[in-house]
Amino acid sequence: MSNNPNSMRTTTRQVRHLGSAKSGTHHAWHMRLTSYALVPLTIAFVWIVLSLVGKDYNTVHDALGSPVIAIVMILFLLSSIYHMMLGMQTIIEDYVHGEASKTLALMANTFFSACIGLATVYAVLRLSFT
Amino acid sequence: MAEAKTRPVSPEASRPLSPHLQIYRPMLTMMMSIMHRITGAGLYFGTILLAWWLIAASTDARAFDTANGVLMSFPGRIVLFGFTWALFHHLFGGIRHFIWDTGRGMEHPEREYLAQATLIGGFVLSVAVWVIAYMVR
Numbered sequence: 001m002s003n004n005p006n007s008m009r010t011t012t013r014q015v016r017h018l019g020s021a022k023s024g025t026h027h028a029w030h031m032r033l034t035s036y037a038l039v040p041l042t043i044a045f046v047w048i049v050l051s052l053v054g055k056d057y058n059t060v061h062d063a064l065g066s067p068v069i070a071i072v073m074i075l076f077l078l079s080s081i082y083h084m085m086l087g088m089q090t091i092i093e094d095y096v097h098g099e100a101s102k103t104l105a106l107m108a109n110t111f112f113s114a115c116i117g118l119a120t121v122y123a124v125l126r127l128s129f130t
Numbered sequence: 131m132a133e134a135k136t137r138p139v140s141p142e143a144s145r146p147l148s149p150h151l152q153i154y155r156p157m158l159t160m161m162m163s164i165m166h167r168i169t170g171a172g173l174y175f176g177t178i179l180l181a182w183w184l185i186a187a188s189t190d191a192r193a194f195d196t197a198n199g200v201l202m203s204f205p206g207r208i209v210l211f212g213f214t215w216a217l218f219h220h221l222f223g224g225i226r227h228f229i230w231d232t233g234r235g236m237e238h239p240e241r242e243y244l245a246q247a248t249l250i251g252g253f254v255l256s257v258a259v260w261v262i263a264y265m266v267r
Contacts, residue, residue: 032231035227035228038224039221039225042221046259050262050266051266053263054266054267057187057194057195058191060194061187061188061194064184064187080173080177081177084170084173084174087170088171088174091167091171116177116178116181119181119184119185120177120181120184120185123181123184123185123188127187127188130188
């Protein structure tokens with residue numbers, strides 16, 4: 001195999017002509033983009049949660065279901081969950097080196113993020129429409 | 131191919147590796163970098179609590195009261211305070227990265243001030259939010 005440690009080929013030669021990863025700077029850029037969005041959205045999220053501390057169920061239900069709060073919550077959820085998915089991808093790529101375990105971890109990361117994202121957005125929408 | 135077999139160690143295996151964490155004396159900026167990653171990972175799993183709370187709120191009053199009861203218990207509050215701190219620490223860490231992105235704040239002593247500001251800011255804002263929470267409750 002090309003990654004045999006006793007190979008006479010240089011590392012550059014081993015990967016040349018395999019094609020680029022074609023992903024470029026998207027990861028870094030999307031990390032920045034979501035970071036910038038998350039500064040005001042996190043403050044808004046903390047503000048919303050603070051305003052609901054100790055309130056009874058109906059108040060919380062109506063507040064989270066009101067249009068402006070629901071929209072801000074969904075924006076916060078989507079940005080933060082995409083941001084955390086990218087972040088966890090970096091952590092996995094840094095520490096998990098086995099090809100199979102890395103792929104599985106990256107899949108688990110995507111699935112977890114998709115589940116949390118879908119579940120939370122669904123919950124906020126349900127609060128809005130029921 | 132004969133030469134390859136007689137070579138005891140490949141040139142790549144004998145190449146020196148760059149020094150890693152265990153070589154360096156712990157420094158504030160380094161610890162803050164590690165804390166940024168740890169708080170990020172903590173917040174990642176913390177979203178399970180947020181999802182639970184939102185799903186409970188969208189289900190009915192009983193589910194909401196159960197979730198609230200657990201989250202507002204003493205251990206629940208400790209976890210939530212940790213969540214708050216991780217959120218603010220990571221937020222300030224992110225702002226520190228924005229400053230670095232402009233090319234500023236990477237030299238001594240600015241980077242030390244930024245690290246200290248992140249650390250103090252995260253704690254102060256967490257405590258402030260919880261003081262407000264107890265006041266408005």
